[in-house]
Amino acid sequence: MATIVVEVMLKPEILDPQGQAVASALPRLGFNFAKAVRQGKRFEIEIDGEPTPAQIAQVEDAAHKLLSNPVIETYVIKVEK
Amino acid sequence: MKLDTVANATANPDTPQPWVELGLKEDEYARIKSILGRRPTASELAMYSVMWSEHCSYKSSKVHLKQFGEKAPKSDALLVGIGENAGVVDIGQNYAVTFKVESHNHPSFVEPYQGAATGVGGIVRDILTMGARPIAVMDPLRFGLADAPDTRRVLPGIVAGVGGYGNCLGLPNIGGEIVFDETYAGNPLVNALCVGVMKHEDIKLAKAHGAGNLVVLFGAKTGGDGIGGVSVLASETFNEAKPTKRPSVQVGDPFAEKVLIECCLEIFKADLVVGIQDLGGAGLSCATSELASAGSGGMEIQLDKVPLRDPSLSPEEILMSESQERMCAIVEPSKVKQFLAICKKWDVTATVIGEVTSGERLHISFNGELIVDVPPRTVAHDGPVYNRPIEKPAYIAERQAVTINIPMPTSSTEVKAAILKLIAAPNIADKSWVTSQYDKYVQGNSVLAQPEDSGMIRIDAETNLGVAVSTDANARWSYLDPYEGVKLALAESMRNIATTGAKPLAVTNCLNFGSPEDPGVMWQFAETVRGLADACLELGLPVTGGNVSFYNQTGSVAILPTPVIGVLGVIQDVRKRTKMGFEKAGQDIYLIGAVDSNMSGSEWAYLHGEIGNHAPKSDLAMEARLVELLLEGQPIFESAHDVSNGGLAATLAESALKNNIGAKVELENVAVALFSETPGRVVVSINESSTNSIIALAGKYQIPVTKIGMTGGSELIINETHISLTELSKAHTETFPKLSG
Numbered sequence: 178m179a180t181i182v183v184e185v186m187l188k189p190e191i192l193d194p195q196g197q198a199v200a201s202a203l204p205r206l207g208f209n210f211a212k213a214v215r216q217g218k219r220f221e222i223e224i225d226g227e228p229t230p231a232q233i234a235q236v237e238d239a240a241h242k243l244l245s246n247p248v249i250e251t252y253v254i255k256v257e258k
Numbered sequence: 259m260k261l262d263t264v265a266n267a268t269a270n271p272d273t274p275q276p277w278v279e280l281g282l283k284e285d286e287y288a289r290i291k292s293i294l295g296r297r298p299t300a301s302e303l304a305m306y307s308v309m310w311s312e313h314c315s316y317k318s319s320k321v322h323l324k325q326f327g328e329k330a331p332k333s334d335a336l337l338v339g340i341g342e343n344a345g346v347v348d349i350g351q352n353y354a355v356t357f358k359v360e361s362h363n364h365p366s367f368v369e370p371y372q373g374a375a376t377g378v379g380g381i382v383r384d385i386l387t388m389g390a391r392p393i394a395v396m397d398p399l400r401f402g403l404a405d406a407p408d409t410r411r412v413l414p415g416i417v418a419g420v421g422g423y424g425n426c427l428g429l430p431n432i433g434g435e436i437v438f439d440e441t442y443a444g445n446p447l448v449n450a451l452c453v454g455v456m457k458h459e460d461i462k463l464a465k466a467h468g469a470g471n472l473v474v475l476f477g478a479k480t481g482g483d484g485i486g487g488v489s490v491l492a493s494e495t496f497n498e499a500k501p502t503k504r505p506s507v508q509v510g511d512p513f514a515e516k517v518l519i520e521c522c523l524e525i526f527k528a529d530l531v532v533g534i535q536d537l538g539g540a541g542l543s544c545a546t547s548e549l550a551s552a553g554s555g556g557m558e559i560q561l562d563k564v565p566l567r568d569p570s571l572s573p574e575e576i577l578m579s580e581s582q583e584r585m586c587a588i589v590e591p592s593k594v595k596q597f598l599a600i601c602k603k604w605d606v607t608a609t610v611i612g613e614v615t616s617g618e619r620l621h622i623s624f625n626g627e628l629i630v631d632v633p634p635r636t637v638a639h640d641g642p643v644y645n646r647p648i649e650k651p652a653y654i655a656e657r658q659a660v661t662i663n664i665p666m667p668t669s670s671t672e673v674k675a676a677i678l679k680l681i682a683a684p685n686i687a688d689k690s691w692v693t694s695q696y697d698k699y700v701q702g703n704s705v706l707a708q709p710e711d712s713g714m715i716r717i718d719a720e721t722n723l724g725v726a727v728s729t730d731a732n733a734r735w736s737y738l739d740p741y742e743g744v745k746l747a748l749a750e751s752m753r754n755i756a757t758t759g760a761k762p763l764a765v766t767n768c769l770n771f772g773s774p775e776d777p778g779v780m781w782q783f784a785e786t787v788r789g790l791a792d793a794c795l796e797l798g799l800p801v802t803g804g805n806v807s808f809y810n811q812t813g814s815v816a817i818l819p820t821p822v823i824g825v826l827g828v829i830q831d832v833r834k835r836t837k838m839g840f841e842k843a844g845q846d847i848y849l850i851g852a853v854d855s856n857m858s859g860s861e862w863a864y865l866h867g868e869i870g871n872h873a874p875k876s877d878l879a880m881e882a883r884l885v886e887l888l889l890e891g892q893p894i895f896e897s898a899h900d901v902s903n904g905g906l907a908a909t910l911a912e913s914a915l916k917n918n919i920g921a922k923v924e925l926e927n928v929a930v931a932l933f934s935e936t937p938g939r940v941v942v943s944i945n946e947s948s949t950n951s952i953i954a955l956a957g958k959y960q961i962p963v964t965k966i967g968m969t970g971g972s973e974l975i976i977n978e979t980h981i982s983l984t985e986l987s988k989a990h991t992e993t994f995p996k997l998s999g
Contacts, residue, residue, distance in 0.1 A: 190482035
């Protein structure tokens with residue numbers, strides 16, 4: 178069994194209100210390490226066996242059409258064992 | 259990258275510049291050079307290109323829009339007219355109300371959620387800029403066919419965006435429209451309206467005067483959002499052959515806007531600003547040049563002081579950025595400390611970025627080097643003006659020669675099937691699936707909201723003074739006859755206001771059209787403006803402002819001409835408003851107004867693939883009398899509901915379903931009576947004891963009234979046709995959940 182991971186992030190030029198809220202909350206709690214925070218989302222898709230190139234291509238298609246909004250977001254696809 | 263300074267532009271006159279990519283025409287670029295006496299710097303080019311775009315400069319529409327000034331009726335109610343961020347109307351008791359509708363069509367096609375959300379955010383800031391507290395929003399929306407794949411992509415996103423942003427701001431959404439037609443496929447229309455209220459003395463204007471006064475930028479930091487959004491998106495036709503320009507999407511943050519609203523209102527209350535302007539389309543380019551040119555003209559801006567979210571932005575990008583939730587204020591030096599303190603309290607970033615000068619030029623520097631040196635008027639107001647060619651399109655004559663041939667039901671089985679088909683059609687069906695995603699009642703002042711004829715908001719909790727707002731358009735009538743079409747839209751909107759018991763006061767508009775470079779579209783536009791100006795003059799209703807959206811076109815197919823007309827009315831006591839639903843069994847149902855057999859532009863014809871030949875002729879004198887009749891008769895009306903899209907069939911079904919009270923109705927020539935959409939009609943229910951009063955009103959205002967039946971029972975009975983309310987409700991409410999399923 179393997180897990181195909183799709184990580185979706187807002188493009189760098191797009192405003193990220195959630196990330197900003199986290200960035201401004203950190204110092205309030207005494208965490209002073211962050212210069213900036215961006216928040217994204219992660220999908221873990223479990224499949225049987227090793228992923229085939231065809232399956233990866235399908236996930237790619239799904240990432241483009243459903244999991245991300247390509248107008249404002251980018252994604253990366255990784256395979257985790 | 260080397261900074262393109264004014265000195266550099268003078269020294270290197272022949273540097274090639276991307277004016278074509280920025281959407282400028284050759285003669286426009288030449289004109290900029292002649293105004294400046296040299297080539298523009300990169301920053302100046304950016305400013306001129308966004309400000310001279312169709313969206314900002316109204317270059318194709320200006321020559322027509324001036325009719326609103328020339329034909330303006332005398333009105334004591336108008337406190338601030340066209341030209342400011344929004345018009346302001348006196349509603350009595352020292353209250354003033356401002357309202358405006360704007361389009362956000364193209365961005366909503368590219369990114370439905372954010373496009374619609376920032377459309378709401380933008381119009382709310384326009385209202386706030388006038389000094390008013392925003393109190394309600396409305397959203398007239400138009401989409402391609404309900405079951406088309408692209409509609410399924412854009413509709414949920416747009417609805418969620420409108421709801422998401424408005425709900426976060428705590429603004430009730432009290433109405434609007436949702437209309438489907440294939441011409442909107444690829445060109446959805448997202449028009450957003452906002453209403454705000456203030457006291458007379460609180461009105462603020464967008465003006466920068468008083469040398470030495472400081473320019474303060476406050477609100478969100480500036481990022482790369484929507485760079486060139488205005489010029490790139492709103493002024494170009496979507497064309498599949500050409501590679502589309504890079505989408506420039508603005509992302510909104512409604513919580514930041516909510517804080518900005520409260521911060522601004524506290525600043526207004528402390529009387530700390532001389533002038534104020536929001537940053538919308540064209541961002542700082544627009545705000546600085548408009549503020550300066552509305553004042554004495556001189557302004558110095560240090561662009562490097564603008565707080566940035568993305569430090570890599572170039573000066574021209576900072577000038578063009580359309581980052582949301584930003585405002586620009588002119589503040590006297592002695593009040594700046596207090597101004598900044600209030601901003602700090604609300605956690606709103608505020609920065610002095612420049613000052614008003616005694617000169618006549620707008621100077622913008624970056625790290626001490628001069629990069630913009632222009633007369634601000636040439637940027638903001640003296641843009642190009644086009645007298646675009648106008649030609650009556652051939653389809654008008656072709657349409658007029660057509661004979662309408664649509665099946666009209668006769669037997670009671672056919673009538674029943676027809677009614678059920680009509681009320682299930684996406685344009686008529688119950689829109690709760692959409693409107694329940696909007697908060698209609700937040701703040702506790704909503705008196706009426708969708709699906710009532712108008713939205714109504716209480717303004718004063720003590721006196722119960724309130725305002726009603728309605729938006730309407732019948733694009734199919736406008737297509738057949740744009741001059742009559744817009745008059746009918748205005749008449750309908752006004753009638754909707756009066757139907758609820760409010761007195762119509764003022765008009766706003768959002769004119770959505772195809773490409774102005776098409777002479778046929780330009781003819782539709784010119785006829786529409788002429789019609790609206792004539793109608794407003796005849797009815798004595800001032801136009802307080804408006805918005806034009808061109809290039810709503812895919813390839814050679816333009817959208818139906820869609821002038822959305824908003825009317826605002828005032829009601830002295832909102833507790834006395836009239837609702838659309840039948841109130842009690844055993845009351846008499848009257849039809850006010852007469853029907854004719856013209857089916858052109860009707861929903862019934864549309865359901866049979868027909869648009870018809872001639873739009874109805876408007877009768878504004880009659881419409882004005884009808885308004886008077888409705889206002890005078892208001893105390894005797896138990897319910898009142900306008901007859902418009904879907905005809906009497908839709909009106910009766912909606913009135914019955916609202917409170918689940920049936921009706922028994924007798925009609926002559928039943929098919930025409932049910933499905934014709936003859937304007938100028940309202941269905942009311944009254945107690946039998948009021949019979950003499952309604953007949954007297956009919957005589958006084960010379961409008962026919964006909965008793966058509968009686969309320970009661972659990973069926974809608976029309977002549978021999980019986981439909982149970984359960985069946986009626988199922989047909990009416992099933993459509994949207996099915997479409998979204």
